[in-house]
Structures are given as C-alpha cells and as structure tokens.
Amino acid sequence: MAPKSPQKARILRAAAELFAEHGYHGTGMAQLEAAVGLQRGALYHHIGNKEALLFEISASQLRVMVEIALDIEKRVEDPEERFRELARTLMENIADHVLEWTVHYRDFTALTGPLMESVLDLRKQYEQVWQRTLNAGIDVGDFKPLPESVALKGILGMFNYSYVWLKKDAGLPPREIADVFCDTFLTGILRSAPPTG
Amino acid sequence: MAPKSPQKARILRAAAELFAEHGYHGTGMAQLEAAVGLQRGALYHHIGNKEALLFEISASQLRVMVEIALDIEKRVEDPEERFRELARTLMENIADHVLEWTVHYRDFTALTGPLMESVLDLRKQYEQVWQRTLNAGIDVGDFKPLPESVALKGILGMFNYSYVWLKKDAGLPPREIADVFCDTFLTGILRSAPPTG
Numbered sequence: 001m002a003p004k005s006p007q008k009a010r011i012l013r014a015a016a017e018l019f020a021e022h023g024y025h026g027t028g029m030a031q032l033e034a035a036v037g038l039q040r041g042a043l044y045h046h047i048g049n050k051e052a053l054l055f056e057i058s059a060s061q062l063r064v065m066v067e068i069a070l071d072i073e074k075r076v077e078d079p080e081e082r083f084r085e086l087a088r089t090l091m092e093n094i095a096d097h098v099l100e101w102t103v104h105y106r107d108f109t110a111l112t113g114p115l116m117e118s119v120l121d122l123r124k125q126y127e128q129v130w131q132r133t134l135n136a137g138i139d140v141g142d143f144k145p146l147p148e149s150v151a152l153k154g155i156l157g158m159f160n161y162s163y164v165w166l167k168k169d170a171g172l173p174p175r176e177i178a179d180v181f182c183d184t185f186l187t188g189i190l191r192s193a194p195p196t197g
Numbered sequence: 198m199a200p201k202s203p204q205k206a207r208i209l210r211a212a213a214e215l216f217a218e219h220g221y222h223g224t225g226m227a228q229l230e231a232a233v234g235l236q237r238g239a240l241y242h243h244i245g246n247k248e249a250l251l252f253e254i255s256a257s258q259l260r261v262m263v264e265i266a267l268d269i270e271k272r273v274e275d276p277e278e279r280f281r282e283l284a285r286t287l288m289e290n291i292a293d294h295v296l297e298w299t300v301h302y303r304d305f306t307a308l309t310g311p312l313m314e315s316v317l318d319l320r321k322q323y324e325q326v327w328q329r330t331l332n333a334g335i336d337v338g339d340f341k342p343l344p345e346s347v348a349l350k351g352i353l354g355m356f357n358y359s360y361v362w363l364k365k366d367a368g369l370p371p372r373e374i375a376d377v378f379c380d381t382f383l384t385g386i387l388r389s390a391p392p393t394g
Contacts, residue, residue: 107303
C-alpha cells in the first residue's frame with residue numbers, strides 16, 4: 001500500500017462521513033465533490049471510483065486489526081491474556097474509527113468481485129487469530145470447549161456491535177469496556193456457577 | 198395497528214428485500230413499483246411513503262419482541278430462566294426475520310421525527326426488560342453486579358449482531374445458539390474461574 005497523501009486522506013474522511021450518514025448507495029459522487037471541493041476528474045484521479053472508496057474505507061481498519069492481531073499472537077503466549085489483548089485492541093480501534101466501522105458493517109456487502117473477496121479474506125484472517133486463541137485455551141485446558149463458530153460469533157458480536165452504541169456511551173474508556181466484556185465472557189455473571197467440566 | 202392486508206404484506210416483504218440488498222437510500226420507488234407490479238398511486242395508497250415503509254419494516258419485529266418480552270417478564274420469575282427465555286425468543290425471531298432485522302440495524306437511523314422517536318422508544322422498552330432481569334438477578338444475589346449499561350450492551354450485541362451471520366450458519370437451531378450464548382454469558386468459558394464475590 002502506498003502511503004496516503006493528505007488529499008486522499010481528506011477524501012476518505014469525507015466519504016466515510018457521507019457513507020455513514022446516508023449509506024453507500026445513498027451517497028452520490030456530486031455530494032462527495034461538494035464536500036471535498038474537487039471536481040469529478042480530480043476526485044477520480046485520487047480514488048479511482050466510488051466502489052474503490054468503499055473498499056478503502058471498509059478494509060483499512062480491518063487491515064490494521066489483522067496486523068495487530070498477528071503481532072499479539074506472536075507476543076502473548078497465555079491464551080487468556082492473548083484473548084484480553086485482542087479484545088482491548090479491537091475495542092480501542094472501533095472507538096477511534098467508529099465511522100469506518102459503521103460503513104464497514106452497513107455496506108461492505110455492496111462490494112463486488114476481488115474487492116469483496118479481499119475484505120472477506122481479511123475478516124477471515126482476523127477471526128482465525130481469535131479462533132486459534134480460543135483453541136489454544138481449550139488445548140491447554142484453560143477454556144471449556146464450545147461449539148466452535150458459535151462461541152467466536154458471540155464474542156465478536158459483543159465487540160463488533162459496539163459500532164452502534166460506542167460513540168454515545170462515554171461512560172468507560174474502550175479498554176475498560178473490553179475488560180468488562182472479557183470478564184463476562186471468561187467468567188460469566190452467575191455467582192454460583194455450575195461445576196465446570 | 199390494523200391487520201395487514203395480503204397486498205400490504207406483499208409490499209412490505211418486497212421492500213424489506215430491496216432495502217436489505219441495496220440499502221434504504223439506495224432503493225428507489227421505481228424499483229419497488231417494478232418488484233410488486235403496482236403503480237406509484239396504488240403503492241402510496243397501501244403504504245403512505247418510503248419512510249413509512251422503512252418504519253413498518255424497522256418497527257414491526259421490535260414491536261413483537263416488546264410484547265414477547267413483557268409476557269416473559271410476567272410469566273417467568275427466576276431471573277436466570279427469564280434471561281434464557283428472553284435470549285431464546287430473540288434468537289428465534291432474528292432467525293425468522295433476518296431481512297427485517299438487517300434493514301432495522303442498517304437503516305433505522307434514516308428515520309426522522311415521531312417515527313424515529315417511536316423506534317427508539319420500542320428499543321428502550323425492550324432493553325428495559327433485559328435490564329430489569331439483570332437487576333433482579335443481582336438483587337437476589339444470583340448475578341454479579343456489572344457496570345450497568347455495558348453488560349446489557351454486551352449481551353444484546355451477541356444476539357443483535359447475529360443478523361449478519363445467522364442466515365449463513367445453519368449449524369445449530371436458533372434456540373440452541375441462544376443457549377450457548379447464555380451459558381457463556383452466565384458461566385463463562387474459564388475452567389478455573391476466579392473466586393466470585
């Protein structure tokens with residue numbers, strides 16, 4: 001990936017705002033031209049076309065999260081601690097990039113062909129780090145075995161869905177919200193848990 | 198609410214399919230006219246306008262879930278069992294109405310004025326049943342106290358986010374997925390949980 005020019009970063013930011021407010025399909029290129037003060041030719045020079053913009057916005061933070069997750073996997077051996085660090089970094093990233101995640105979850109399904117495949121591949125890479133972490137915890141006997149994809153979908157749902165409410169809830173810093181979710185997912189809320197096994 | 202005519206039900210179904218695929222803003226009335234084989238005048242006679250359609254689709258299952266939740270609250274006294282029954286009925290409803298929930302989560306923010314207020318009020322009513330259930334469990338000493346809104350957002354996120362993946366994952370029936378999520382949320386996945394307290 002070539003580093004982003006300030007102009008391109010500005011276009012991506014304006015597009016993320018428009019897509020998050022009006023939806024990808026509901027945003028016209030004329031609106032984007034007006035928002036960034038560029039004519040269509042200059043705009044296309046910087047970003048290609050509208051779908052390329054959606055791809056950049058939908059994929060950029062996912063790409064960052066894959067790198068972060070693979071790094072955590074290398075650095076943190078203990079499955080519980082790795083799980084917690086994956087959670088904290090995800091919640092921080094969603095809090096810092098609510099617009100991009102809103103566009104991602106609302107509209108990445110509008111992508112087609114290789115762009116869609118690329119986003120699905122990034123999602124898979126990211127989810128696989130979590131899955132390997134859950135499996136590692138089960139292998140060493142720290143975690144209870146759970147129906148595989150369901151457990152992963154549950155924990156990722158706790159986090160992913162936060163793009164809907166995180167901006168409005170300034171009660172706790174993102175890392176602490178992640179810790180609460182992890183505590184709940186890891187130890188549950190029942191005072192008298194049934195025997196583990 | 199007047200009972201729906203078969204014609205209106207057919208229009209709502211077609212609109213839900215179009216909105217779920219193209220987004221609310223990305224769906225034109227001409228597409229809807231073509232999909233249901235009606236001219237604009239006849240369409241408006243049945244549904245009012247496009248925002249009224251979005252409201253019907255976004256609010257209908259939420260309204261159903263508020264009724265179901267209030268009924269469970271009356272019928273089921275034990276907080277854990279009430280929690281589980283709320284979870285099962287939510288997951289079943291999302292599985293049965295993935296299209297409507299997709300439209301709801303992607304686009305209910307496009308609603309304005311009293312229609313938006315009405316959906317926000319229904320969401321609040323529904324969430325309050327869950328919150329009262331969590332509080333009841335804490336009051337009787339069954340559940341650990343958790344930062345209030347965060348716990349609720351976590352558990353609802355596990356379920357709500359399933360509109361994204363539920364259609365693709367036919368591995369377990371919805372009620373059983375709900376049970377797995379509840380077991381995880383209630384008892385956690387750590388084999389050796391730290392002392393409760």
